[in-house]
Amino acid sequence: xxxxxxxxxxxxxxxxxxxxxxxxxxxxxxxxxxxxxxxxxxxxxxxxxxxxxxxxxxxxxxxxxxxxxxxxxxxxxxxxxxxxxxxxxxxxxxxxxxxxxxxxxxxxxxxxxxxxxxxxxxxxxxxxxxxxxxxxxxxxxxxxxxxxxxxxxxxxxxxxxxxxxxxxxxxxxxxxxxxxxxxxxxxxxxxxxxxxxxxxxxxxxxxxxxxxxxxxxxxxxxxxxxxxxxxxxxxxxxxx
Amino acid sequence: xxxxxxxxxxxxxxxxxxxxxxxxxxxxxxxxxxxxxxxxxxxxxxxxxxxxxxxxxxxxxxxxxxxxxxxxxxxxxxxxxxxxxxxxxxxxxxxxxxxxxxxxxxxxxxxxxxxxxxxxxxxxxxxxxxxxxxxxxxxxxxxxxxxxxxxxxxxxxxxxxxxxxxxxxxxxxxxxxxxxxxxxxxxxxxxxxxxxxxxxxxxxxxxxxxxxxxxxxxxxxxxxxxxxxxxxxxxxxxxxxxxxxxxxxxxxxxx
Numbered sequence: 150x151x152x153x154x155x156x157x158x159x160x161x162x163x164x165x166x167x168x169x170x171x172x173x174x175x176x177x178x179x180x181x182x183x184x185x186x187x188x189x190x191x192x193x194x195x196x197x198x199x200x201x202x203x204x205x206x207x208x209x210x211x212x213x214x215x216x217x218x219x220x221x222x223x224x225x226x227x228x229x230x231x232x233x234x235x236x237x238x239x240x241x242x243x244x245x246x247x248x249x250x251x252x253x254x255x256x257x258x259x260x261x262x263x264x265x266x267x268x269x270x271x272x273x274x275x276x277x278x279x280x281x282x283x284x285x286x287x288x289x290x291x292x293x294x295x296x297x298x299x300x301x302x303x304x305x306x307x308x309x310x311x312x313x314x315x316x317x318x319x320x321x322x323x324x325x326x327x328x329x330x331x332x333x334x335x336x337x338x339x340x341x342x343x344x345x346x347x348x349x350x351x352x353x354x355x356x357x358x359x360x361x362x363x364x365x366x367x368x369x370x371x372x373x374x375x376x377x378x379x380x381x382x383x384x385x386x387x388x389x
Numbered sequence: 390x391x392x393x394x395x396x397x398x399x400x401x402x403x404x405x406x407x408x409x410x411x412x413x414x415x416x417x418x419x420x421x422x423x424x425x426x427x428x429x430x431x432x433x434x435x436x437x438x439x440x441x442x443x444x445x446x447x448x449x450x451x452x453x454x455x456x457x458x459x460x461x462x463x464x465x466x467x468x469x470x471x472x473x474x475x476x477x478x479x480x481x482x483x484x485x486x487x488x489x490x491x492x493x494x495x496x497x498x499x500x501x502x503x504x505x506x507x508x509x510x511x512x513x514x515x516x517x518x519x520x521x522x523x524x525x526x527x528x529x530x531x532x533x534x535x536x537x538x539x540x541x542x543x544x545x546x547x548x549x550x551x552x553x554x555x556x557x558x559x560x561x562x563x564x565x566x567x568x569x570x571x572x573x574x575x576x577x578x579x580x581x582x583x584x585x586x587x588x589x590x591x592x593x594x595x596x597x598x599x600x601x602x603x604x605x606x607x608x609x610x611x612x613x614x615x616x617x618x619x620x621x622x623x624x625x626x627x628x629x630x631x632x633x634x635x636x637x638x639x640x641x642x643x644x
Contacts, residue, residue: 173597
């Protein structure tokens with residue numbers, strides 16, 4: 150019983166939060182020293198991060214493993230503190246003041262979940278393609294680059310571009326789409342972007358990616374901001 | 390360049406005649422507007438344009454904070470020194486006049502950058518307020534008063550420390566918003582909302598640091614001098630995240 154109480158107190162403590170954040174900072178600072186000097190980090194986005202981590206030597210990834218461990222404890226700590234706060238202060242009149250820090254915490258947890266999902270199941274592949282080239286994106290679907298339009302200024306700087314693509318299923322066209330800057334093509338759970346272009350001869354570096362955590366990250370970001378803006382607004386109101 | 394030299398002179402002479410702060414700020418705003426008109430876009434790419442935006446933002450944010458302080462002179466003097474140093478950096482750094490890559494021509498990028506530099510400016514103001522707190526021989530005596538209690542609650546013993554917290558909180562809010570906009574933009578441009586490069590790692594360090602700062606303030610032990618030191622350390626990390634990483638390391642933020 151005493152052990153359960155000690156564990157509960159540990160997770161309910163603000164001191165735990167501060168120590169965890171402090172250790173997180175120390176680990177990330179170590180990572181900031183290690184990362185730029187190691188070529189292995191160039192491939193960090195080529196496979197899901199958890200898969201990448203398992204393949205890399207521990208002497209360059211220990212800080213990332215440590216950060217994941219600390220973030221897991223921090224997630225539990227956040228959850229415990231939020232629940233305790235809601236239970237303890239449920240009778241306060243200014244419920245927005247009570248709820249806004251918890252909205253921030255939920256947003257933070259959503260963002261952590263997003264990173265976890267992406268670290269476990271993201272996908273990324275690139276391929277160079279010219280007009281007419283075809284790329285297989287699933288067992289029965291193929292993407293064809295229909296046209297590449299690149300606009301340049303007199304000095305040779307690319308000012309705009311558009312890439313027309315077609316999706317074919319079992320050899321038959323079922324959709325046409327256009328990729329432009331900041332406007333990817335989204336099909337079958339994949340994001341199709343143009344990562345780079347070459348004007349002469351015209352070719353594109355296509356990137357096919359999937360980010361399972363993207364929606365959670367967006368939801369988390371919106372919740373986090375809603376909470377923080379509500380908190381600031383309330384504090385300003387109270388000071389008046 | 391004349392406008393920059395005049396703004397530098399205004400900031401330096403504002404050490405004696407404070408109204409010249411406004412002149413320096415106006416001159417920098419005019420310079421930014423002229424640069425934007427010349428380039429036909431938001432002038433926020435490359436050290437030249439971003440540092441002047443940072444300098445002008447620090448000057449602008451310092452005004453409301455300064456007027457809430459009793460010890461205004463030392464605060465504005467520190468602001469003037471910081472903005473002058475930044476203006477010198479602007480004058481010696483090269484301009485980025487090339488057209489923007491198409492991927493940068495988006496609302497998300499503009500918001501991401503503007504918010505990031507506004508947050509850096511607020512972290513700078515917070516650091517100066519920390520310095521004011523530390524350099525007061527007896528902060529509780531020089532700064533405290535009925536206003537201090539009304540603004541910060543009974544356990545806060547200094548206006549400058551309370552203002553530092555507010556600047557950091559607002560900076561944190563803008564910085565988080567900037568990260569969210571950056572994530573949306575990265576997802577649309579490159580299909581991923583987060584890339585593990587040195588820039589993003591330092592961004593995480595900065596965000597975690599200010600998360601620690603804001604949580605630490607909830608414990609009495611951290612109030613006063615520890616918070617002031619944290620506020621100053623935060624700005625050192627901010628400047629490294631902004632300039633150090635860009636100059637020393639290859640990152641996703643090099644265009």
